[in-house]
Amino acid sequence: MSRTHFLFGAVLVAGAVILAGGMISSRAFAQTPAVSAALADGSVGEQSDGYLGFNGTVSADVRSGVEAINIKRRAAYTDLAAKRGVTVADMAAATGCQTLASRVKQGQAYRIGGGAWQRKGAGPIPLPDYCATAN
Amino acid sequence: MTLETILGVPIAKKARFPAMLATLAVAGCIQVRAPDKPIEINLNVKVQQEVVVRLQQDAKELIQNNPELFPQ
Numbered sequence: 589m590s591r592t593h594f595l596f597g598a599v600l601v602a603g604a605v606i607l608a609g610g611m612i613s614s615r616a617f618a619q620t621p622a623v624s625a626a627l628a629d630g631s632v633g634e635q636s637d638g639y640l641g642f643n644g645t646v647s648a649d650v651r652s653g654v655e656a657i658n659i660k661r662r663a664a665y666t667d668l669a670a671k672r673g674v675t676v677a678d679m680a681a682a683t684g685c686q687t688l689a690s691r692v693k694q695g696q697a698y699r700i701g702g703g704a705w706q707r708k709g710a711g712p713i714p715l716p717d718y719c720a721t722a723n
Numbered sequence: 724m725t726l727e728t729i730l731g732v733p734i735a736k737k738a739r740f741p742a743m744l745a746t747l748a749v750a751g752c753i754q755v756r757a758p759d760k761p762i763e764i765n766l767n768v769k770v771q772q773e774v775v776v777r778l779q780q781d782a783k784e785l786i787q788n789n790p791e792l793f794p795q
Contacts, residue, residue: 690786693795
């Protein structure tokens with residue numbers, strides 16, 4: 589293979605990488621508004637276990653966006669849990685107390701334990717007992 | 724009832740106080756017995772509560788520092 593051919597090939601590969609990167613980032617970019625819209629309409633909501641959950645069927649964009657967020661949350665919970673010497677589930681549940689107490693807006697969906705999905709009313713969400721010290 | 728009335732003999736004023744103490748000591752003898760079982764103090768509740776408080780603080784900071792993970 590001549591030097592020119594090699595250079596041409598390298599340029600092609602670089603171009604493909606840039607193109608793919610752009611597609612991935614634009615897709616990731618499209619997920620966040622999709623997830624926010626799903627949170628607003630209640631098809632996605634916060635759960636007491638510290639993760640986002642699906643309240644019914646959602647689009648592929650919303651699903652992948654929520655799953656990406658949950659994977660990142662789990663990584664963060666795992667880090668903190670190791671630092672504090674607690675289980676990942678405990679760290680996640682402690683965060684769940686906070687999201688239910690301060691992140692869920694009126695009208696948005698939430699779920700406690702394995703219970704049914706509910707909509708937040710005007711008042712604060714009644715939290716599980718172990719959240720007694722939230723806020 | 725004082726020692727004077729019990730004994731029927733006057734006691735010097737200075738000696739009265741120790742004498743009263745002696746009466747009390749005899750009358751109100753408190754028996755302290757070592758317990759048969761070891762005394763257990765359960766600290767689990769307090770420790771658990773502290774862990775919860777600390778985790779809530781960590782959780783709050785996590786949310787504040789990573790808003791992209793907690794969209795609204």
